[in-house]
Amino acid sequence: MPLVKSWVSSANSADHPFPLNNLPYGVFSTESTEPRCGVAIGDMIFDVTAAEVDGLIALSDEPLFDLPFWNPLMEEGPAVWAALRDRLIALLAEGSDAQHKIEGLLIPQDEAEMHMPFAVSEYTDFYAGRHHAQNVGTMFRGAENALPPNWLHIPIGYNGRASSVVVSGTDIRRPWGQLKSPDQDLPAFLPCRRFDIELEMGAIVGTPSDGPISVQQADDNIFGYVLLNDWSARDIQAWEYQPLGPFQAKATATSISPWIVTKAALEPFRCDTPDREFALLDHLKDCGPMLYDIDLAVTMAPEGKDATTIARTNYREMYYSAAQQLAHHSTSGCPMNTGDLLGSGTISGPTKPERGSLLELSWGGKEPLTLDTGETRSFIEDGDTLTLTGAAKGDGYSIGFGDCTGTVLPALSDPYAR
């Protein structure tokens, strides 16, 4: 499918992240408006909350856009998701007779502040990228034992903390935590010294389920995708994670991109999961291409300095799709709800510059990176800004998510001084 032209002219360039083919969903405010629902088109945001009030969008007897998050639309299910997309295309496509009604509802993106696009019900993070699992496993257990025995049979995941999910642009305060230095016998309570990123995609559950669901049903239930940075305190994690997994190491913050890219927009970019050493059990088997060809990158910018691209990879490097993760998540009968967020797990490619975490890029701190500024980094330093970007490249157009960025602030001098 080629670029579909919009009367919003900035949407029609081949490398713009928000052409008419995309139409991602966000929540924005301006100096004069409270947070409300909007759709990115070119350099503008279409105020769909106002459009619904004006009767330009009417999908339900009840308003769907009167709250500052997209969950009410998500709850409506795939038929209404498709109806909204059709309506938005009709309104915004070149030649639309609604142009004069809509021009007053377009807000320049550079005048808007972005907010969380949806209310996160619960957050689950997976560990389903093979190169990442192989790298981390090799560092901790040696190459022979890198992958745990279950890894090739189920998408390993753990429940994260929904309350810690924040929108791109939110500053991230370096956490304190209990950790044990290698040269000490006993742990201490200290600011994290090995603070890291994890380059991930997040899948958002739209349609709830209440019992085991198939991979196809899981794919049907997914509403859309965001970029996701699972900030990780490696030294806190090393001390706490046995035997019940990561806990406070992952609870400081998880940043997501401001725009939810819908499954419909990503449809042309579907691709297969990789070949498998062991066939998956029937309930997890692929039933079609359920990964997406999305180029991903990470940049790091020391305070006041230019950014260096430190990693480039692609979402198709995942071993398990989000649909397989959601299907596995439901096997026990676990109820899954609208607004549940599933992190893919860190996405790394096979070569060193494709690694999606500093832990891997600096090989546990043993091989520090050199930035374009000449500085070196093993882990994040105070003032560093880390930014994830993603784009699916179509025939003369791109599908983007907006940056997923965050600046790391110094740890509090005394976290209990209040």
Added chain:
Amino acid sequence: MPLVKSWVSSANSADHPFPLNNLPYGVFSTESTEPRCGVAIGDMIFDVTAAEVDGLIALSDEPLFDLPFWNPLMEEGPAVWAALRDRLIALLAEGSDAQHKIEGLLIPQDEAEMHMPFAVSEYTDFYAGRHHAQNVGTMFRGAENALPPNWLHIPIGYNGRASSVVVSGTDIRRPWGQLKSPDQDLPAFLPCRRFDIELEMGAIVGTPSDGPISVQQADDNIFGYVLLNDWSARDIQAWEYQPLGPFQAKATATSISPWIVTKAALEPFRCDTPDREFALLDHLKDCGPMLYDIDLAVTMAPEGKDATTIARTNYREMYYSAAQQLAHHSTSGCPMNTGDLLGSGTISGPTKPERGSLLELSWGGKEPLTLDTGETRSFIEDGDTLTLTGAAKGDGYSIGFGDCTGTVLPALSDPYAR
């Protein structure tokens, strides 16, 4: 403090779980009313939703009891919690001049159906009972390596699944899951064969926080306590839990008692945590008695047969208090919200009949229990009803939680047949 008498005469017997000293909070419905907020007093439920409408309770400009959960009160904070308790005591104490107004707002408990007493925001489960950790560790790693190195320094916990928390009385469907039988090389997708209980207490966060909080502040923020059964699929857990902890093994269901017992009701039963081999770091140190002396028991009843008490223990066996768990949970800056539920971890005492799980009681299935009916059990069989009870024993009165019970139904014959 002795029993405080109520004009509701059934509340005045020494072993009744719901004297005026207790006043626990629940949500109930009857044949003629939708779910609403109520307070247990003797054999009755005081309809506080109706009492607020009638103007008998007026704590806020906005109604606090017009929704079928207690979160709005919890959000009001300790001063309003205390004001409600004072008002309830004034209304329900012997000699109250409001008796004639309230008699019409009392519903017999045996005519009511109980519902979830609060909306669970997020659910965290800990592993903070020493005898349980020692027992489980001994089974899996030998007595020498039973406790992980971090165990005596932090309350180990993992995030559970809030969507799976159900109220007592809800039937529990035996889950399917991926597991690997010891005699097989590869895993299979099968109904769980080692389905188990975990006897726990749950602490409910009332006041939110957004940064590290002290143990004292954490104690102040806790609203109340429930009994909690963390249903566990041991065979699914054994296959999935390395390296990121339990996931689907714990996601089928977690049952809680229908009544939230407030911190105020439990105040006379405060007791200290045990002596420690290693002093805790300052931010986790005890700052007063923050455990409670609550007798706990578990019964098992095969389908259609009498129940056998299979375990008796006490909440004071915990190594870490809920306040210490909540303080640890906040160290990373993790935002904690009204309605967050913290499971204590399985509570076992030092001797065999004090063990709070079948895994420990049957020592991994090697030493099956014999019930009073003559049947034996290693793990739960279909049709079994498991019930937790708890009571703090005061001077001529008891503080109860109501039963926390559930019956295990057979696994679906084909979980994907729909």
